[in-house]
Amino acid sequence: MIETHAITVTVNGVAGRHTVEDRLLLSDFLRGTLGLTGTHVGCEQGVCGACTVLLDGVSVRSCLTLAVQADGALVDTVEGLGEMDALSPLQELFRTYHALQCGFCTPGFLMTCVDLLRTRPLASETELREAMSGNLCRCTGCTNIVRALAAAVAARGPLKVPAP
Amino acid sequence: MTFAEARPRFVGAPIRRLEDPRLLTGHGSFTDDHAPPRCAHVAFRRADHPHARIVAVDTEGAARAPGVIGVFTAADLAPLVRPLRATSRMKEYHATEILALASDIVRYVGQPVVAVLADSRYMAEDAAELLDIAYEPLPVATSPAEAVAPGAALLHPEAGTNVLLTRAFTRGDIDAAFAAASVTVSGTFRLGRKTPAALENRACLAEWDHARRALTIHAATGIPGVLRDALAECLDLPGTRVRVIAGDVGGSFGGKGSVYPEELAVAALARKLGRPVKWTGDRMEDLTATSQAFDEIVTAELALAADGTMLGLRADVLGDIGAGSIYPWTAALEPVQVVSFLPGPYRIAAYAARVRGVATPKSPTGPYRGVGRPAATFAMERLVDLAAARLGLDPAELRRRNLVTAEEFPYRTGSGLIWDRAGFQESLAAACDAGNYAALREEQAIARGAGRWFGIGLATYAELTGIGSRIAVAPGMPINTGTETSSIRIDATGAVTAAFGIAAHGQGLETALAQVVADALGCRIEDIAILQGDSALVPSSTGTYASRSAVIAGGAGALAAREVRRKLLRAAALLLEVAEADLDATDGIVRVVGTDRSLTFREIARAVYSEMGRIPRDRREDLAASETYDPYLGTAACATHLAVVEVDPETYHITIRAYYVAEDCGRIINPLIVDGQVQGGVAQGIGAALLEDVVYDGAGQILTASFVDYLLPTAAEIPPIGITHLELPPPDNLLGVRGMGEGGTIGAPAAIANAVADALGLAITDLPITPDRLFRLLASGETA
Structure with missing residues (x-):
């Protein structure tokens, strides 16, 4: 049986409460659960860095981080940096x-x-x-x-x- | 009229890319970004044996696992999808079948054997682990030498041999050339096995539309048109009911330039299940089951006169093609190109070469940036340096004496390639100027005096780009790689849509093609929507590969835009009651030259499409055109690379101290993009020279199945690159451009090998030259 957990995460300034599988990677949470597909997955083992996001302001590999580890945290992704017509x-x-x-x-x-x-x-x-x-x-x-x-x-x- | 359209505004300008805003903000549209409702996710269980008979597949545990929708073997798929066969008119070539899933025999570690479909990728992967596949291992011959030996274990017994292709080239009297030689130099060179390693893994998503009984496939591919045609054939559907969309694609470098088993499987399963089916590969799947590259053993011998004149070249090439053919490139693409391009940009009267492609139980080789030419250039340029040392000539001087000169073009090489006018000699001179070659040699003398290992390496090469219909990219293929089509229209709002068959994956083609079309049509770049990466846009296209898109698709775009412009001016002439010759179009406005009278594209479009009566009925024509361009021959592109390296005597670490490229790519459409392609290409060449190596052990197991083991160069290893663009008369094709996407990777391995050899006086014959290889080479005492 796959365990789930309720987590509260603030992504790009928006807080949300989600029930996630314990094993769900933060990268898959962002891409699949939230539909924030700007974060990319290139190797799923922490080498390539394509999936890098900020967790409480610090860069982390979201493919080596579980979604449950982001409980209570601030996550920033590329979608939060700038807009198509107003780049950072x-x-x-x-x-x-x-x-x-x-x-x-x-x-x-x-x-x-x-x-x-x-x-x-x-x-x-x-x-x-x-x-x-x-x-x-x-x-x-x-x-x-x-x-x-x-x-x-x-x-x-x-x-x-x-x-x- | 040639291009430049008299006074180009956009072609030649460093226009910031149109692709960038979406990619910088996370709004790209990559295959895995699509998440349709009811999507089934595929996990492939892959062969863990290099060569074995599948005795039994127990699917029961997997089928009962949570979330599983279905488990499919080759037997299940056989009625749904036909195998693919990369045929060729080439005589001594045996085409092997490409199956969606391995049937009976597996031939490389990583070959897909069973497809498990589940509600999520996690569940599919869990279930795939529950499969129990019984194999009977079969004997393996993993090295090319073993595989060609009499009595070797055969990978495809029906071929009767592991040698799946043989080809020979001869010109002139090779024996006489060697008999007349004052000096001969020879060597056996191997540019090791590589993998393209695009950062986005391969992926595809197939959706079945019940109402239209049609498949739409989103795929990370550079060849949507080829994939459409192949799927239509394998699934027995008309082309109208198969559409392949390659949205944003995260790099290919050749790895996404073939049709793969996973694409056949996913498409067939979506049709069978009537729901979306998605596969997104992981990195291990990429490193084990994406087409690999290079890996030829090149034994070559060069004969020269006492003054350094090259007289003859002999070669025997044994290419390790892996498990078999790849679609559509056959098994010949890579090894045959080695032999085709081995004589390089040099004047060599006599040439005799043989190439064999031998099957081994490894992931098949296919296109990778440079195709054949990196290995050819490595071997030839090492021979040139060996000859220079023997003759007591400076390596630059020996090249100068033998590179084809301006007066000799068109020059036919020993392998039958025709070099049109290109800056062979000029690139050598420009690279030496840029690097201050004479001063570098002085610096080297001082460094050597201080006991430092300091080396300088040159490499000059030529390649054939934008290849037209007279020559196929791979010999004898039944597909046409020589033309591209563009379809351009101005719609009722006055906006311009320019559609192409090509499929960019990082080259910035949306921007470059918009520049070409804007100039030819007389509008602003922002008025144009470039559509590409979609098999439904034009009747036929083979996509983006082989440094062809700027030359061929760009040419088609210019032709179509000119035709639309003619129609636009005809309509404007009627509306303004002036002669067409008095009209000019710029910035989306048609003006009567020398007056203040004008009409915008929008106003003309309204008159043509909506305001009936303004243009006589028999003179009304849609503001649209579709044109196909065929450059017929190929266009030469060339460069000289100059590398300066230093080897640390303690660690044997090789540092590239400086790197220069002087290249002739003809007219430059966008200098930002061109420089980016050179820098990226050289970086891959540096990887090939110093780091990257796909390693299989003697039993056929792959040892480099992660980025921890297959090393890509990073910002820390890649030096700044000094780039010189030669300003020479452009080539004869429509836009005056030469293809230049691959060149960097062609020159860099050779230049770096020559520099390391120069630093240490060593016979560098195998790349990558890693610190441990260098240490062992020095310890063995073998010198050049």
């Missing part, structure tokens, strides 16, 4: 620098970058490249993603403190 500054930079091709890994890169921009100095290109190396992109060769992130670093001003 980071999304604009990705577009300007042609930092995406097929777009499958892009949501994970964006959410990783949001976390990095909040918490890391990103003072050198080496640090920037190391920081991004937990996400795989097969299309771009990553160079334009690094450029977009570097432009975001230049634009962000002084180092921001981690979100509470």
Whole structure:
């Protein structure tokens, strides 16, 4: 018998109560239960980073996180970053620098970058490249993603403190 | 009129991509994003033996598991879907069958054997584990050498051999060339087995419409038209009742360029059950059951005169094609291209080569970025460097002496390919300029003096892109890869719809084609909706692969847009009572040149479609056209890559210190996109050179079935790439463009191999060159 649990999760600022199977992955909860298909699943074992979301402000692999672990938490996904006709500054930079091709890994890169921009100095290109190396992109060769992130670093001003 | 439409506004401009807003905000439409009601989810139970007889399948436990809708074996599917066969007119080729599910025999680990359908993917996977399949293991010959040996275990006994294809090329007197040579160099080279590894795994969703008795398939594929045609054939349905939609597709690189067993199974099951059926592959399924790549053993020998003139090239290529044919590319695509392209961009009078494709119990090889040319270029460019060392010539100078020059085009290679005018020599000069080659050699001398392992590697290659109807992409295939169709219309509101058969999966073709159409039609990019990735849009299309879409679909788009523009101007001339020659269209407005009189596309469209009487009935025509473009021959594209590497003497880690590409892709439609393709292609070539290796053990088990074991390059491994676009006269095709999506992957393995060989004075013959391989190579003391 598969156990279920009731959880309360706030996703992109909207709180909801759901009954989920214990084993349901956060990635499948977001995509299947909530229909937020912007979060993509590339390997289901935490290597590729396509499924990265923010859990209480910290980037996590949603394919290695159970939905029940998000009980009481704030989850942020790519859908919360900006709108089609009002992209966030980071999304604009990705577009300007042609930092995406097929777009499958892009949501994970964006959410990783949001976390990095909040918490890391990103003072050198080496640090920037190391920081991004937990996400795989097969299309771009990553160079334009690094450029977009570097432009975001230049634009962000002084180092921001981690979100509470 | 040639393109440029006199004064292009959009072609050539770094237009930000139209695809981006939806992809950046999570509003893309990938196959797995679709969740229709009552959808049944498939889990495949796959072969865990490389070669075995299926003795019995016990489905009882799985059938009783919670949420299970049905359990299906090959016997259940046999009446529903015919096998697929990738035939060819090629004489010495044995086509093997592609089945939805393995019947009787399994031939590679990962081959689908049983399909379990359940209410959720979780339940389907749970139930698939309850299946009990009894196998009788059969003998395996996993290495190509074993597989071609007399008495080897046969994977397809009906073929009588594991050698499923043989082909030979000869030109000139090869024995005389070698007899006359001052120097010969030779080697046996192997660019290891790779996998495309698109970030989105393969997936398909089939929906059966009872009312229309029709199937709609959403698939992560680059060839919706080919898949439509194949499904219509296998399911015995007319094309009107099979529609394949490839919405957003998360990369392919060739991996989504073939028809797969899972697609046959899912389509057949949706029709049988009368409800939506979805399969979304996981990464292990991708790494074990998506087409693999390269993996030829290339034994080659190059003969040169004392002054470095290349006289003759001999080669014997043994390609490990895996378990059999792949549809529609046969089993010949990859290995035959190695032999076709081995002479490269060089002037070589005599050529003699043989290629054999041998079946082994591994996932079949198929198209992967570069197809054949990465392995060919690796072997040939290593030979060039070996020859330069023997002759005491600089590697750049030896290339310069032998690359086909401008006066020699069109040049017919030893394998019969025809190179049209392209910047072979110019790319070499430009790459050396960009990298400051002379200064690099000085820097190298100093570094070597300090005991550092510092190497410089060049690779020059040519490829054939945008291939027209005269040559098929794979030899003898019964499908036409040489044409594309575009259908363009201005509707009653004045909006423009441009439909194509191609199917982009990251190349930004919606943007590039909008640029072409906007210029040819005289409207703004935002006035155009580009439709693609849907088999219902044009009568026939084979899709996006082989660096063909910009050349062929772009050409079709320009032809159709010009025809619509002519109709638009004819209508405007009647409405404005002026001569057509006095009219010009820009920004969606038709103006009488030299006056302030004008009509918008919208006004003209209303007059044509709605305001009856404004245009005489016998002069009224729809503002629509459909055109097919056939470039007939292929268009050469070429580049020289220059890699600078340093090897850490403690860890043997190879760092790419600098990387330059000088390439000739003809007229550039969108420089942002072109640079992105070069960067991405080189990154995959770096992976092929340093990291990526599909490994099967001697028993036929795959050891690299996760991203922990199959290593892709990341931001930390890929250097910035200095890109130079040669500004040369464009090629003769309609838009003056050359295909350029694959090139980066072709040049990089060779350039990096040459650089590592140069750093250490080693015979680099196998890629990837990993730190442990390098260590063992150095320990063995074998030098070039």
